[in-house]
Amino acid sequence: MPLNCSSLATKVPHTLGGLKTTATTTTIHVGGGGFFNLFSKTHQNNSLYIASLSLNKRNSSQRYCLSSSSSSSFVMEDTKDMVFSTLEPGKYSKELDIAVRAVQMACFLCQKVQESLISKTTSQLQAKDDNSPVTIADWSVQATVSWILSETLGSRNVAIIAEEDVQTLSKADSAGLLEAVVQTVNDCLAEAPRFGLKAPGTSLGSSEVLEAISRCNSTGGPNGRFWALDPVDGTLGFVRGDQYAVALALIEDGEVVLGVLGCPNYPMRKEWLSYHHRYHRIISKLTPPTSESWDKGCVIYTRRGSGEAWMQPLIQGHKKLVWPNSATPVKVSTIENPALATFCEPVEKANSSHSFTAGLAHSVGLRKQPLRVYSMVKYAAIARGDAEIFMKFARAGYKEKIWDHAAGVIIIQEAGGVVTDAGGRPLDFSKGMYLEGLDRGIIACAGAKLHEKITRAVDASWNSSSL
Ligand SMILES: Nc1ncnc2c1ncn2[C@@H]1O[C@H](COP(=O)(O)OS(=O)(=O)O)[C@@H](OP(=O)(O)O)[C@H]1O
């Protein structure tokens, strides 16, 4: 479509979803009294960029994508089915845009499965290994995210290490389970355009869904680029209608470069984090969210070196994701006094020694009750400033998996916090599936002073502990 118009440009500083940029707002007048409102952002090195363009002509509202190289020629395309990014072009910006949208979709999928779980009686729930609906969420999210990453970035460019495999799903007696997963995946992917992503032309068949899950067969390691995905982190929290997370990180040459954490039940009123989930559900019912109020659920994301982490609400109902989707920055707490600090730890005693952390807490002067929260939501709580410390000391011999930490670690670091093992060393994401060489446990803090106090206390009490 050729453009023949007069234009008026104004330069405005702008911040969009965590990426500072100088934006140019241009009004382009066209024949017949109509006009386009053009919002564009220039790339530092003048390479190709994409700008959003709205046509506000009488009785007409349509979205176009306008791309330009350093030359003045423009190409306009209808963007109904395109990934539409307003992130500043730069390293990993396309990947971050897609990852946030994919995690938004995954949260939408999980919410639906969790709602149907909660509406059933406990006796209808099965353990994860028994082909439960939880497993349906795990596999379905993995298939959905894998499919989206491959379609948008090209399957040859995408390597994923993730928690699930297809062994159980592929068994002859798992036909019903597989059918449920395929249905859940297709129901979710059909909504892709609402999230600014392209839906499949036709529904995926079971072999395509299995293919998408089993494509997540990267073994990680020190070289190249791969995604680490935990489709449903905090299985117990998920089953119990409580906290859980969808975690996606991009790791390049052994270093986490992007982190996206979906926390569908994260309450926007922090005091609700510490309520038992049943009370939280009752309170939510008593005060249902209005379309204006943001009750719970967010996606937090960051990019290595940005010094910023951002949070968006989940897309509710039939709404569309319009970037930056009311994103707000998140920052760690400024509290340095242990007496005022809150520490988080796993809910399950089997996952981390509660007695050891109680002793540590006492010795450093932590006075508040521990905040026990399922899943990587603990990392989100530190990044958002809702708690100051996260400690985890697993039993000897347990090896932490990289997908249980990658997204959360980078989000806390970019939000201003410190994450190391108990020896003060950075977590090593370059050794394959596990955080090999982890010294004793994981300590994440809002600031360096608290971090130092905790690591010193661990050193002082470790030898007398039974861990
Ligand atoms: N020590 C130990 N032993 C066995 N399994 C462990 C351990 N630590 C963490 N995990 C796995 O990590 C996920 C949740 O762990 P959390 O640390 O968040 O613990 S908790 O849910 O709050 O209790 C959860 O994984 P998924 O829910 O499958 O993602 C746990 O299986």
Ligand SMILES: [Mg+2]
């Ligand atoms: Mg996990």
